[in-house]
Amino acid sequence: MVEQSSQDESASGRPATPRAQARERTMARIVELGNAQLAECGAAELSVREIARGLGMVSSAVYRYVSSRDELLTLLIVDAYGDLADEVDAALATVDGEDPRTRFRALAVAMIRWAIAHPERWTLLYGTPVSGYDAPAETTNADGTRVIARVLEIAAASAGDPRRDLEISSEVAALLDSHLAQFSVDAGAEAGVRAVTAWSSLVGVISAHVFRQLGADAAAIGEQILATQVELLAELLTGD
Template identity: 60%
Template sequence: MNTALAPESRALLSVWQDAAMEDEEMPRSRPTTPRARARERTMARIVELGNAQLLEHGASELSLRQVARDLGKVSSAIYRYVASRDELLTLLIVDAYVDLAESVDRALEQAGPAPRERFLVLAAAMRRWALAHPERWTLLYGTPVRGYEAPAESTTRDGIRVAVRVLEIAVDADAPREGVAPAPPATALPEGVSALVEELLDELDLALDPAVAVRAVTAWSALIGVISAHVFGQLGDDAVALGDHLLAVQCRHLADLIVPA
């Protein structure tokens, strides 16, 4: 069996490594000069206007010229801030990832310490955000925008934040606890997959069996699919009417992947 890492796996590892290094070496700081603060306000307004366009017209109809008009600027002036429609899309993707992650973090701050409860709270927070912002959820997890490819160096750090929370929950769930039965053993991984996951976990400074980590990431990715099925109405009108009741059942099944009831 060939256990070498595939090129796409090596690329993923490189992106996660870069994201981890950026968090340690390049902390985000607030601008200190009036000019920098003015630029930050303008950029925030551009993102706000872009999100308004996204809500009204969808990602495929984003227009920098319209953003310029809404800012009260000539169309050429907008390019001093945003070079292209693709760059605006990237700004909106990062903004959505940050908002989603912060919503999840706020919910987890109110949750108890039990890993299963924390996963279910995380899942509920993701669904609330998705239903409140279906156009932004679609931008993150729906049909890709034709001709656009999100730059990993700009989007990965914030894009993995919720996944890292799920992995942290898995770390807690995998720790021995008095009076709690251990989770069933995880399925053994192929050597190449195990090596990749071990490197990712090392970069994230998470002590977790790679097979358990894969189970946790499976729960996270399945959660995205489950929520998308609700947001996009893929389960039919009757399922939409059941809403949280159906999702709660589905999320309990996903929680079993991390910590059985």
Template identity: 40%
Template sequence: MSQPLTSRRERLRHEAMVEIKRFAMRQLAESGAAGISITAIAKQMGMTGPALYRYFANREALLTALIRDGYADLAETAERVAKRAAALPPAERLQVVAAAVRGWALAEPQRYLLLFGTPVPGYEAPMDTLDTANRTLNVLVAIAAELASDTSRSLLLATIAWTRLHGIISLELVGQFTYLDIDPASLLDGEMNSLVEQAIQPG
């Protein structure tokens, strides 16, 4: 649980950072990661560029904050859905979680592509962002552990589910299914069903 902000200065700083990220998210939605501009955000907020750097040291720091927030939001979505579907059999829960992750991506395509799309030139996300990224994978690991005849295979099965899930979503978001007689939702269902059949096989 996060600690409460203890001073007015801290609260104002937090509010400014939230607003900066809100403008950056708007740029991301309109132009992708390449469109995020510290200078443009400062102008929109009535600040100078150097003043904005008091909150984020550079564009890379702002991108990192957006990536951390994105991974956390996606993970919270997967965790919340998995919890609500806790009474369902694991095979059905897998379908529900996969559909929720796809739904999140379709609702926020540029945000999804920031996390899982083409790397931003000249930018490398810090390794610690993977800690939050792995929370979504851990939801799949927990489901796979219930499905697998050998629970030692749960990480492998979850990783396969993760790969199939993001493969389909990524292709859908860039329009690869547009001219094909393929329904991405049905394709995703089929891939998860195939994985369940694989999971229950011994060995």
């Protein structure tokens, strides 16, 4: 996910200095090595010293780029969230203008395929929390909320079934209002409840498949099970 700008420009729009370009390449390599280490030994065993070896640096030098295991974890989490969200956005672009149910299917399939292709990164995002680590919201929220924002957009675009109007307490409605504002989506409390429920349920059913929680027999036909579950969640989200 971490890539060098094709124009080698800084955030200000001016051409990046050779030093800044070198740092950007090193950071991209750190994420690449971190993801490889993650796949090999899991999040709990991540080591900045191993990153230094991969870069051909002494340990003291690599700490100029990533100061701790927690900072490395944060880099990998942001990279994974961004990569997953990019896959979802690419899938949604292929069904632009389609009905909400079709758009949710495309989103769900993109998430499923990404999770199956990158089980270790999915585990980092949605598996057991790493002991002693708290992801900094100010760094991870932007990419971490992109997918649920798309789910919310789909829910807001759905007319819903008036026979299934939800009873939402004033406390829940107030909480939703305070959080929905950050997404810049014109959605009411009911769309918010549907979106959060569909998204969290989708994460759950994908995790059950990736972590083989339903047993070997179910794992053999897991994608068929997921297809049925996605249809149920699409019905929940769109109300039809």
